[in-house]
Amino acid sequence: MQGRVGAVPGVAAMRSGAFILVLAVALAEGAAPCQLNGLWRNDQDSLMEISVSRDNGDFQGQYLTRVTLSGGCAQISPLKGTQQQLGDGGWPTFAFTVRWDRFSNATTAFVGQCFVDADGKEMLTTTWLLREAAESLEQDWKTTRVGRNIFTRKHTTRGKTLQSLSPPCEDGSSPAL
Amino acid sequence: MQGRVGAVPGVAAMRSGAFILVLAVALAEGAAPCQLNGLWRNDQDSLMEISVSRDNGDFQGQYLTRVTLSGGCAQISPLKGTQQQLGDGGWPTFAFTVRWDRFSNATTAFVGQCFVDADGKEMLTTTWLLREAAESLEQDWKTTRVGRNIFTRKHTTRGKTLQSLSPPCEDGSSPAL
Amino acid sequence: MQGRVGAVPGVAAMRSGAFILVLAVALAEGAAPCQLNGLWRNDQDSLMEISVSRDNGDFQGQYLTRVTLSGGCAQISPLKGTQQQLGDGGWPTFAFTVRWDRFSNATTAFVGQCFVDADGKEMLTTTWLLREAAESLEQDWKTTRVGRNIFTRKHTTRGKTLQSLSPPCEDGSSPAL
Amino acid sequence: MQGRVGAVPGVAAMRSGAFILVLAVALAEGAAPCQLNGLWRNDQDSLMEISVSRDNGDFQGQYLTRVTLSGGCAQISPLKGTQQQLGDGGWPTFAFTVRWDRFSNATTAFVGQCFVDADGKEMLTTTWLLREAAESLEQDWKTTRVGRNIFTRKHTTRGKTLQSLSPPCEDGSSPAL
Numbered sequence: 001m002q003g004r005v006g007a008v009p010g011v012a013a014m015r016s017g018a019f020i021l022v023l024a025v026a027l028a029e030g031a032a033p034c035q036l037n038g039l040w041r042n043d044q045d046s047l048m049e050i051s052v053s054r055d056n057g058d059f060q061g062q063y064l065t066r067v068t069l070s071g072g073c074a075q076i077s078p079l080k081g082t083q084q085q086l087g088d089g090g091w092p093t094f095a096f097t098v099r100w101d102r103f104s105n106a107t108t109a110f111v112g113q114c115f116v117d118a119d120g121k122e123m124l125t126t127t128w129l130l131r132e133a134a135e136s137l138e139q140d141w142k143t144t145r146v147g148r149n150i151f152t153r154k155h156t157t158r159g160k161t162l163q164s165l166s167p168p169c170e171d172g173s174s175p176a177l
Numbered sequence: 178m179q180g181r182v183g184a185v186p187g188v189a190a191m192r193s194g195a196f197i198l199v200l201a202v203a204l205a206e207g208a209a210p211c212q213l214n215g216l217w218r219n220d221q222d223s224l225m226e227i228s229v230s231r232d233n234g235d236f237q238g239q240y241l242t243r244v245t246l247s248g249g250c251a252q253i254s255p256l257k258g259t260q261q262q263l264g265d266g267g268w269p270t271f272a273f274t275v276r277w278d279r280f281s282n283a284t285t286a287f288v289g290q291c292f293v294d295a296d297g298k299e300m301l302t303t304t305w306l307l308r309e310a311a312e313s314l315e316q317d318w319k320t321t322r323v324g325r326n327i328f329t330r331k332h333t334t335r336g337k338t339l340q341s342l343s344p345p346c347e348d349g350s351s352p353a354l
Numbered sequence: 355m356q357g358r359v360g361a362v363p364g365v366a367a368m369r370s371g372a373f374i375l376v377l378a379v380a381l382a383e384g385a386a387p388c389q390l391n392g393l394w395r396n397d398q399d400s401l402m403e404i405s406v407s408r409d410n411g412d413f414q415g416q417y418l419t420r421v422t423l424s425g426g427c428a429q430i431s432p433l434k435g436t437q438q439q440l441g442d443g444g445w446p447t448f449a450f451t452v453r454w455d456r457f458s459n460a461t462t463a464f465v466g467q468c469f470v471d472a473d474g475k476e477m478l479t480t481t482w483l484l485r486e487a488a489e490s491l492e493q494d495w496k497t498t499r500v501g502r503n504i505f506t507r508k509h510t511t512r513g514k515t516l517q518s519l520s521p522p523c524e525d526g527s528s529p530a531l
Numbered sequence: 532m533q534g535r536v537g538a539v540p541g542v543a544a545m546r547s548g549a550f551i552l553v554l555a556v557a558l559a560e561g562a563a564p565c566q567l568n569g570l571w572r573n574d575q576d577s578l579m580e581i582s583v584s585r586d587n588g589d590f591q592g593q594y595l596t597r598v599t600l601s602g603g604c605a606q607i608s609p610l611k612g613t614q615q616q617l618g619d620g621g622w623p624t625f626a627f628t629v630r631w632d633r634f635s636n637a638t639t640a641f642v643g644q645c646f647v648d649a650d651g652k653e654m655l656t657t658t659w660l661l662r663e664a665a666e667s668l669e670q671d672w673k674t675t676r677v678g679r680n681i682f683t684r685k686h687t688t689r690g691k692t693l694q695s696l697s698p699p700c701e702d703g704s705s706p707a708l
Contacts, residue, residue, distance in 0.1 A: 067492075078259075082276040082284065084283065091310060091311070095286040097272035107260075108272060109274065109288045113320065115311075115314045115317070129305075129306055133270045136292075137300070146498055319678070321677055322674075411630060435628050437638075438630065444666065445665070446664075449629075453587070453615065458615070459615055460624060463642045465640050465675065466662065467664060477668070483659075488644060500677065
């Protein structure tokens with residue numbers, strides 16, 4: 001763990017006193033330097049907000065997709081997942097599911113890993129499966145889409161949350177990511 | 178919902194009075210005819226036990242894999258997920274994650290759907306992603322495996338649970354499904 | 355299991371000679387260790403006919419899907435791929451693409467492996483990606499489906515080919531597998 | 532090919548004068564709006580060179596991966612595939628397989644689509660499956676990895692080819708992408 005934390009260039013860490021503090025605390029506690037909690041944005045401009053709530057790695061949060069299978073408007077939807085507990089200080093892997101709230105008959109699951117690059121920039125590399133409902137077992141073969149998303153931390157002014165960043169949404173319609 | 182239940186061929190349903198009763202109760206209660214809760218076994222002989230616990234579709238349970246990336250022995254691991262709430266009586270889709278307890282640095286997520294065939298046999302068709310930890314971002318490309326599993330309900334004598342079906346396990350080692 | 359003799363004893367120097375011997379024995383018994391050429395049927399009742407034509411492992415053939423994204427009728431479509439050349443007698447892996455002939459704007463690729471079980475029954479376990487055309491880069495995220503198919507050898511009366519097994523098809527329409 | 536350019540809806544093209552200009556130039560030069568042939572580099576610095584050789588959309592080429600499952604050195608490997616023939620002027624989809632030459636027992640297949648953005652920059656968005664050989668059917672479940680790569684055209688000085696860009700490679704070892 002010391003080697004990993006020590007590998008973060010001092011110059012980059014200097015950008016934020018808070019970050020140094022986090023690293024120091026992480027070092028002291030032996031915790032991972034890559035934290036899932038907070039607000040994230042992916043390459044499709046979808047947003048998610050994670051709160052790591054339990055000691056066992058379980059977390060929950062909210063997801064706001066900007067893209068939907070139908071092209072319709074999405075609602076903020078609850079997510080929940082789990083982060084793998086690592087004893088060796090590596091980058092943590094995680095998985096979570098999103099329950100599309102009232103606007104889709106599909107479900108989505110993500111798996112991913114949190115990385116911090118040499119400049120201290122956090123990145124979540126994820127792969128997802130989007131499962132639509134089939135009307136019958138014969139249609140089952142074509143239900144599952146696969147894709148990839150990269151999330152980076154979205155920095156906001158104090159107090160900004162996913163809720164406050166969510167646009168008004170007139171119509172509530174189908175599948176999404 | 179009525180249309181769906183009505184669509185179950187009478188001849189097939191006749192095979193089991195209990196099944197008719199279940200459907201009748203489901204119809205009366207407005208519940209889906211395909212229930213996730215209970216004990217399931219997949220084509221690799223892995224077991225899972227699901228308890229549907231919340232009105233919003235969230236569920237939790239336990240997973241016992243028979244296969245591991247390392248070939249090592251697996252522990253019973255907690256799963257949690259969500260079932261999509263459907264208003265139109267179709268087969269429900271779901272997604273869940275498994276936190277491999279202490280024997281792996283990988284995480285797994287499943288998406289799937291529950292079907293009941295003409296004979297009343299329940300089947301969960303699932304697709305999964307198994308994410309291993311990469312040591313660095315450069316290794317990220319090769320971390321994610323994809324696969325498929327079919328689960329069928331495992332009927333047990335009264336009181337049998339996943340716990341009681343679990344074999345003693347001497348060594349606790351790496352990734353699994 | 356005799357076919358599995360292909361699991362050539364690991365003496366490297368003996369390899370080529372031993373492999374020839376295995377082939378000879380297999381030939382004498384009338385069964386090759388695992389040959390891709392011939393007629394195959396999958397669990398969705400789709401058919402494919404492979405002709406292994408080149409020493410380097412390249413092959414070509416024809417594919418007739420029974421399922422299409424649109425529900426429309428499929429045409430026999432050309433496939434071509436490559437089998438990995440293995441020096442150690444293991445089960446060969448392969449990959450191939452199908453060019454859906456005139457009835458789809460999608461493309462499909464399969465990867466898989468050929469196995470022979472203890473009873474000499476051949477099985478091709480495959481995973482596929484089905485890519486639909488997106489109208490724009492913004493729609494790219496949802497274009498790719500993933501699935502799995504198991505093929506077993508379809509035994510036919512002498513001279514039966516995919517062509518002769520193909521049903522008359524009135525309408526030529528969209529994506530397929 | 533003129534039909535392709537002409538098929539771009541006028542209203543959509545109106546969004547960007549630059550885009551119209553690019554299309555006009557492409558038309559004047561007789562170039563297609565999205566040609567697979569040429570040299571491409573992906574986000575992992577792997578290279579491929581495609582020669583579109585047949586009227587039916589079939590193509591072949593060479594692939595030089597920079598990443599391997601084993602970490603070993605890769606050889607230039609032959610690829611072949613097919614581009615879907617589109618009548619309606621959309622971006623073409625394609626699929627191809629790579630036969631890892633002598634350094635791997637794995638096979639790989641890509642599916643993807645070619646896009647040209649408003650600035651005329653070409654991009655191939657691809658998803659791939661990497662299949663490793665399993666020693667037995669029981670190990671089949673864990674053989675298939677999935678991932679994604681974006682390729683952009685690599686501009687080189689006249690006469691530069693994949694062959695000339697290939698570094699000397701001392702050791703020839705295992706799986707790759």
